[in-house]
Amino acid sequence: MTATIASPPRSIRIATRKSQLALVQTHWVRDRLKEAFPDRSFEVQEMSTQGDKILDVALSKIGDKGLFTKELEVGMLEGRADFAVHSLKDLPTQLPEGLILGCVTERENPADALVVRKEHKDKTLETLPKGAIIGTSSLRRLAQLRHSFSHFVFEDIRGNLNTRLAKLDAEEKQYDAIILAVAGLERLGMGDRIHQVIPAEISLHAVGQGALGIECREGDEEILHLLQAISHQPTTYRALAERSFLRELEGGCQVPIGVNTAIAGETLTLTGMVAALDGKRLIKDTVRGKTTDAEQLGLDLAGLLRGKGAKEILDEIFAEIQR
The missing domain is CATH 3.40.190.10 (Periplasmic binding protein-like II)
Incomplete structure (x- = not known):
C-alpha cells in the first residue's frame, strides 16, 4: 500500500503598499511569522493605492476613506491576498464588510x-x-x-x-x-x-500612530491563529480606545483629532483633543478606566469633547475641506 505524502501547507500571501516604509514594516511582520511558524511560507504582494498615486493634492482634499488601504482590501476580498499590513493610523475605523482588524503589533514611539x-x-x-x-x-x-x-x-x-x-x-x-x-x-x-x-503637551499623536494593524478576512481562523504570534495586548487596548474615540467623533485620519494613551497595571489613560484648523480653538480632556473597557473609554471621551464643542469644530472643518 502506497503511503500518502501530505502536501506542504499553502503559502500565505501578504498584501502591502510599495513604499519603502510599507515594505520594511511588511517584511518585519513576515520575518516574525517565519520565526513563529518555520514550516510555513509567506510571500509579499506589492500593490499601489490611490494615496500613493495622487501626490499633488493635499490629503484632506482627496478624502481619506481607504486612501491607503482600499486596493489591498479588494485583494483580500477577491482572494488574491490573505492579510494586509498597514500603518494603523492609515486604517479607517470603519472596515469593509467581510474584513476585520486581525491583530495589532507592539507600538513603537508614537510621537x-x-x-x-x-x-x-x-x-x-x-x-x-x-x-x-x-x-x-x-x-x-x-x-x-x-x-x-x-x-x-x-x-x-x-x-x-x-x-x-x-x-x-x-x-x-x-x-x-x-x-x-x-x-x-x-x-x-x-x-x-x-x-x-515633540512632547504630547504640544502635539498629541494620530490614532494608532506607531503601531501596525493587520487586516484580514472575517472568520479566517487559519490566518487569525497565525497573527496571534505577533499580537501585542497592551497596544491592542490602546488602539481600541483610540479608534473608538475617533469613530465616535466620525473623524478620519485627515481631521485635527489627536490622542495619547498610557497603561499602568490594569488602568488605561486616554487623552484626546479636537482643534480648529487655525489653531485658535483646541479642546482637550482625559478619561481613565480599566483596560478591558478600552472601547467604552473612547466613547466616553468623545462624549466629553462633544459636550465642549468638538462637533461644531469638526463640522466647520468638513465644510471647509469640501469647498
Whole structure:
C-alpha cells in the first residue's frame, strides 16, 4: 500500500503598499511569522493605492476613506491576498464588510518629530525664527502647531518619507523644518534625523500612530491563529480606545483629532483633543478606566469633547475641506 505524502501547507500571501516604509514594516511582520511558524511560507504582494498615486493634492482634499488601504482590501476580498499590513493610523475605523482588524503589533514611539535643515541644527520648535516655513501634510499637526506657534508659516508637503526629506534638504530652500513620525524614521534607520521629539503637551499623536494593524478576512481562523504570534495586548487596548474615540467623533485620519494613551497595571489613560484648523480653538480632556473597557473609554471621551464643542469644530472643518 502506497503511503500518502501530505502536501506542504499553502503559502500565505501578504498584501502591502510599495513604499519603502510599507515594505520594511511588511517584511518585519513576515520575518516574525517565519520565526513563529518555520514550516510555513509567506510571500509579499506589492500593490499601489490611490494615496500613493495622487501626490499633488493635499490629503484632506482627496478624502481619506481607504486612501491607503482600499486596493489591498479588494485583494483580500477577491482572494488574491490573505492579510494586509498597514500603518494603523492609515486604517479607517470603519472596515469593509467581510474584513476585520486581525491583530495589532507592539507600538513603537508614537510621537511626532521635528526634522530641520542643517542651518537650524541648533534650533527647536521653541527657538526657530518667526516666519519659519514648516512642512506637514497632517491637519492634526497643523492645527496643534498653529495653536502653540502662530508665528510660523505652514506649507503642505506630500510624498514618501525619503521624498519629504529630499525636499527639506534641497539646495533651494522650500522648508525650514518638517514634521514626521518618530516611528517611521526609526523603522527606516533614520533616527539620526530626529532633531526633536515633540512632547504630547504640544502635539498629541494620530490614532494608532506607531503601531501596525493587520487586516484580514472575517472568520479566517487559519490566518487569525497565525497573527496571534505577533499580537501585542497592551497596544491592542490602546488602539481600541483610540479608534473608538475617533469613530465616535466620525473623524478620519485627515481631521485635527489627536490622542495619547498610557497603561499602568490594569488602568488605561486616554487623552484626546479636537482643534480648529487655525489653531485658535483646541479642546482637550482625559478619561481613565480599566483596560478591558478600552472601547467604552473612547466613547466616553468623545462624549466629553462633544459636550465642549468638538462637533461644531469638526463640522466647520468638513465644510471647509469640501469647498
